[in-house]
Amino acid sequence: MTMALETGSFEYATGVLDNWFRYYLRVEDNHGLTYSAINYRGPEMPHHGRQLTLFALYHSYTGDPSGLLLKHYAKIQGIVNLLRHLRARSLQRNHTDPAYGMPAGNDEADLFRKVVMLSRFAVLSVSLTLNVSPFQRTASSAGRPSATRLGTA
Amino acid sequence: MTELPYISIAAEMIRGFMELGEVLQLVGADAQRPDVTAEGAAMVSEARELRRDFEQRMAASKLVDANGTTCQPQRRL
Numbered sequence: 095m096t097m098a099l100e101t102g103s104f105e106y107a108t109g110v111l112d113n114w115f116r117y118y119l120r121v122e123d124n125h126g127l128t129y130s131a132i133n134y135r136g137p138e139m140p141h142h143g144r145q146l147t148l149f150a151l152y153h154s155y156t157g158d159p160s161g162l163l164l165k166h167y168a169k170i171q172g173i174v175n176l177l178r179h180l181r182a183r184s185l186q187r188n189h190t191d192p193a194y195g196m197p198a199g200n201d202e203a204d205l206f207r208k209v210v211m212l213s214r215f216a217v218l219s220v221s222l223t224l225n226v227s228p229f230q231r232t233a234s235s236a237g238r239p240s241a242t243r244l245g246t247a
Numbered sequence: 248m249t250e251l252p253y254i255s256i257a258a259e260m261i262r263g264f265m266e267l268g269e270v271l272q273l274v275g276a277d278a279q280r281p282d283v284t285a286e287g288a289a290m291v292s293e294a295r296e297l298r299r300d301f302e303q304r305m306a307a308s309k310l311v312d313a314n315g316t317t318c319q320p321q322r323r324l
Binding site (some may be wrong): 139140141142143144145146147149150151153154158161163164167170171174177178180181192193194195196197198199 | 253254255256257258259260261262263264266267269270271273274278280283286290293297300301304307308
């Protein structure tokens, strides 16, 4: 959709977004928490936030003439609710914990069956890829698993 | 399922809440939907709070080794 927006293919982008809302997001209820889940084998929590940015990008490019954001507002709220839930849960950590306030969740949909236990921050973000090399050197010298090894655990 | 404090969740949440929150305020005003406008304003406010925590926690978890290399730590329990 980003490609379509940036090349001016707004009709196509509208179709992609409407299709996503209709068929790839489903509203679920879990003990009173109504949220939007993605029809995929596992969740990838950072992309839940990324979706919100893309909805905003769609509006900024097209003005949303079809009113998709209001039409599918309940599903948008479902994503927002899920992220709020993760954030609220993170605020229950001890205030001295470096992870206090940082939402926790699955970082990679394809690893959804893996159980990886970390003690402080997990920095595997694509946004921070450039920092991996110096980190790996430091991790190796400290006898800790590198990001690469962790990702394949 | 991994259930980790994962920095990218916070980063994307900050941006998503900020940008879509601003859009929802416009959409709500145009459609005369005060509930949507209020939701947008709430999202922007939450994004600011999360960004504050994000920056504090990044600083709190930073390590500098003997060579002066700075990194964000991760290790198994």
